[in-house]
Amino acid sequence: MIDRFKVTAHNSTRVEETALRETVRRIFTACGVSQIDADTATDVLVTADLRGIDSHGVSNSLRGYVQGFHDQELNPTPQWRVVRETPGTANIDSDAGLGIMVAPRAMEIAIDKASKVGVGTVTIHNSRHLGMISYHAMMALPHDMIGMTMSSCPVNVNPTFAAEPRLGTNPIAIAAPAGTEKPFVFDAAMSVVPANRLIWALRLGQDLMPGWVADDDGTPLMHPVPPPELGDDGIPQANILPLGSTPELGSHKGYGLMAMVDILSGILSGGGYGVKPGRPTFNHYVTAYNIEAFTEVTEYKQMMDEWLVMLKNTKPSPGHERVLYAGLKEAETLADRKSNGIPLHAEVLSWFDTACQKLGVENALQNRV
Numbered sequence: 547m548i549d550r551f552k553v554t555a556h557n558s559t560r561v562e563e564t565a566l567r568e569t570v571r572r573i574f575t576a577c578g579v580s581q582i583d584a585d586t587a588t589d590v591l592v593t594a595d596l597r598g599i600d601s602h603g604v605s606n607s608l609r610g611y612v613q614g615f616h617d618q619e620l621n622p623t624p625q626w627r628v629v630r631e632t633p634g635t636a637n638i639d640s641d642a643g644l645g646i647m648v649a650p651r652a653m654e655i656a657i658d659k660a661s662k663v664g665v666g667t668v669t670i671h672n673s674r675h676l677g678m679i680s681y682h683a684m685m686a687l688p689h690d691m692i693g694m695t696m697s698s699c700p701v702n703v704n705p706t707f708a709a710e711p712r713l714g715t716n717p718i719a720i721a722a723p724a725g726t727e728k729p730f731v732f733d734a735a736m737s738v739v740p741a742n743r744l745i746w747a748l749r750l751g752q753d754l755m756p757g758w759v760a761d762d763d764g765t766p767l768m769h770p771v772p773p774p775e776l777g778d779d780g781i782p783q784a785n786i787l788p789l790g791s792t793p794e795l796g797s798h799k800g801y802g803l804m805a806m807v808d809i810l811s812g813i814l815s816g817g818g819y820g821v822k823p824g825r826p827t828f829n830h831y832v833t834a835y836n837i838e839a840f841t842e843v844t845e846y847k848q849m850m851d852e853w854l855v856m857l858k859n860t861k862p863s864p865g866h867e868r869v870l871y872a873g874l875k876e877a878e879t880l881a882d883r884k885s886n887g888i889p890l891h892a893e894v895l896s897w898f899d900t901a902c903q904k905l906g907v908e909n910a911l912q913n914r915v
Contacts, residue, residue, distance in 0.1 A: 552598075552600070553600060553750075553889045553890070553891050554889075555889075557750070557891055557892060558889035558890055558891050558892065559889070559890060559892070559895060560886060560887030560888060560889050560890075561887055561888055561889075561890055561895075561911050562887055562888075563592065563596065563883070563884065563887070563888060564910075565910040565911050566592055566595070566604065566888055566890075566910075566911065567588055567589075567592050568910045569898060569902065569907075569908075569909055569910045569911050570587075570588045570591060570592065570604055570608060571584050571585065571588045572902075572905075572907040572908065572910075573608065573612065573901060573902070573905060573907060574587055574588060574611075575907075576905040576906065576907045577611070577612060577615040577616075577622055577905070578615065578622035578623065579615075579622045579623070579647070580623060583622075583623075583643075583647040586646070586647055586650050587611075587644060587646045587647050589681075590646040590650070590677045590678065590681045591603050591604050591607060591608060591646070591677060591678075592604065592888075593678065593681055594607075594677060594678035594681070595883070595888045596879070596880050596883045596884065596888065597678070597876040597877075597879055597880050598875070598876055598879035598880075598883070599678045599680075599733070599876070600746070600889075601740060601742035601743050601745070601746055602677055602678040602740075602742060603678070604890070604894070605746075605749075605890065605891060605894045606742045606745050606746070607675065607677060607742075609780070609897055609901070610675070610780050611644065611675070612901060612905075613780065614674070619642075619674075620642065620643070620644060620674055621641055621642040621643050624640060624641035624642060624643025624644075624647065624648060625641050626638055626639060626640050626641050626643055626648050626651070627639055627641070628655075633659065633662065633663050634659050634660075634663045634664075634665055634666055634667065635659070635666070635667050635668065635669075636652075636655055636656075636659070636667075636668045636669075637668070637669045637670075637671070637815055637816065638651075638652055638655075638668060638669070638670045638671070639671060639672050640670050640671065640672045640673035640674070641672060642672060642673070642674060643673065643674065644673075644674045644675060645670070645673050645674055645675055645676030645677065645697065645828055645830055646675065646676060646677040646681075648670060648673060649670060649673075649676055649682045649695070649830055649832060650681075650682060650685065652668040652670050652682075652830070652832050653668070653682045653683075653685045653686070653693065653695075653832045653834065654685070655668050656668045656686075656832050656833060656834040657685065657686055657689050657691060657834045659834070660686075660689075660691055660834040660835060660836040660839075661689070661836060663839075664835075664836050664839030664840070665833065665834070665835055665836065665839070666833065666834045667831070667832070667833040668831075668832050668833075669810075669811065669814055669815035669816075669829070669830070669831050670811075670815060670817075670829060670830040670831070670832075671812075671815040671816050671817030671818075671829045672817060672829075673817075673827075673828045673829060673830055674827055674828050675827075675828060676695070676697045676828060676830055678733065679695040679696070679697055679717050679718075679719040679733060680695065680719035680721060680731050680732070680733035682695045682719070682832055683695040683719040683720055683721035683731070683733075683832075684721040684729070684731060686721060686723075686834045686835075687721055687723045687729055689834070689836075690723060690836070690837050690838065690843050691723075691834045691835055691836050691837060692720065692721065692722045692723070692834070692835040692837065693719075693720070693721045693832070693833070693834055693835075694718075694719065694720045694721075694831075694832070694833040694834075694835070695718070695719045695720075695830070695831065695832050695833075696716070696717070696718050696719075696807045696810055696811045696830065696831040697714075697716065697717055697807070697811055697828060697829070697830045697831075698714060698716055698807055698808050698811035698812035698817070698819070698820070698828065698829045698830070698831075699714025699715050699716055699717075699820070699827075699828055700714050700781075700820060700827050700828070701713060701714055701820035701821055702714060702715065702741055702781065702782075702784070702785070702786055703715055703716075703737045703785075703786045703787070703788060703804060704760050704764055704785045704786070704787060704788070705788065705801050706788060706793055706797045706798045706801045707764075707793070708764055709762075709763050709764030710764065710785070711785055711786075711820075712820065712821055713788075713801070713804040713805065713808060713820055714804070714807075714808075714820050715735035715736065715737040715740050715741055715786065715804075716735065716736045716737070716803070716804040716807035716808060716811075717733065717734060717735045717736065717740070717807075718732075718733075718734065718736060718803065718807060719731070719732060719733040719734075720732050721873070722850065723837075723847065723850070724847055724850040724851050724854055725847035725848060725850065725851040726851055727850065727851045727854040727855065728854075728873060728874055728877040729873055729877075730850070730854065730871060730872055730873050731872055731873030731876060731877075732872035732873070733872075734789075735789075736788065736789050736800050736803040736804040736807060737786045737787065737788055737789060737800065737804065738757060738758055738786065738787045738788065738789050738790065738791050738797075738800065739754075739755075739758045739786060741781060741782055741786065744758075744759075744773055744774060744782035744784060744786075745776065745780075745782060747773040748773040748774070748775070748776070748782070749891060749893055750891075752773070753770040753771060753772055753773070754767075754770060754771050754772070754773055755770065756768045756769050756770060756791075757787060757791030757792065757795070758771075758786065758787060758791075759771065759774070759784045759785055759786055759787060760785040760786075760787055761785075762785075764785065766787055766791050766792050766797075768791075768792070787800075788800030788801040788804060789803065807831075808820065810831045811829045811830055811831040812829040814831070815829045815830075815831070817829035854871055854874075857869060857871045858870075858871065858874070890911075895911065898911055
């Protein structure tokens with residue numbers, strides 16, 4: 547994440563992980579979520595904050611979930627079910643349940659199938675927000691498997707050459723274990739920026755970067771612009787651009803990747819695509835690859851370590867201290883925040899105070915680091 551879109555010591559306070567977990571868990575249960583699902587949902591959100599993915603942690607996502615439960619757009623007690631299944635695949639009807647509650651169960655199914663037949667793939671339709679999607683991919687790591695996750699999202703991105711949105715930000719994540727090195731964990735929207743980053747820009751009072759959004763006629767804005775206001779649904783009112791921003795910079799690649807996610811997560815699951823009338827808001831895709839079905843695990847991990855070390859040891863360009871690989875910085879942030887607490891913006895702490903009071907739950911964040 548670009549540094550100026552991060553919380554800093556000047557605009558945040560660090561809170562203890564245990565206190566944050568307990569408060570978030572209480573909020574979920576007060577919204578009618580079962581204890582088991584509340585524990586799972588809390589772990590997804592807090593893990594995002596621990597890894598430094600603040601845009602998809604408690605700061606942005608939780609308030610939207612609370613509002614969704616209040617408006618009855620989210621099912622707090624989804625009776626999800628497998629509607630189609632083979633030895634290596636399954637399709638789940640999420641019953642309007644949050645992806646952060648249902649997708650971990652789907653990945654457990656995928657991992658079990660991969661342990662038996664080598665690869666397990668599960669699609670999920672009639673679902674809702676998936677949170678930090680690498681969480682679900684990382685579930686495969688302890689099993690010596692590679693995990694992959696995709697999510698077909700609501701429409702807010704313009705295709706290349708388009709004057710109006712037709713696709714979602716449609717993120718992709720892949721998590722691959724290593725030996726002694728930190729795992730490779732890639733997690734990114736296939737738009738040039740995730741929608742939640744625009745919310746962060748608004749909260750921090752920062753202009754958007756050139757090439758993030760288009761104007762009303764679809765022309766990419768290649769200069770800094772103020773962040774958009776949020777709609778009644780809490781979503782930024784902006785036309786986000788595909789990864790690459792312009793055709794000259796490769797926006798057709800981001801456009802193609804977003805389309806791929808719509809096909810595998812939305813159309814293949816039966817949930818449909820973004821602009822289909824009546825389509826539920828999100829559809830997902832999770833896959834687990836059992837490494838030993840393809841190669842010896844020991845040899846794989848040795849080669850992964852060599853490859854990751856090679857990347858880390860690459861000579862950096864002027865003005866940069868080092869070369870990173872996906873997941874390395876997040877692993878370092880995890881270690882810091884486990885020890886020193888999780889930074890939350892003052893506005894977020896104020897929201898917790900108000901939300902806990904309205905829901906009648908104790909706010910454990912009163913004791914701050």
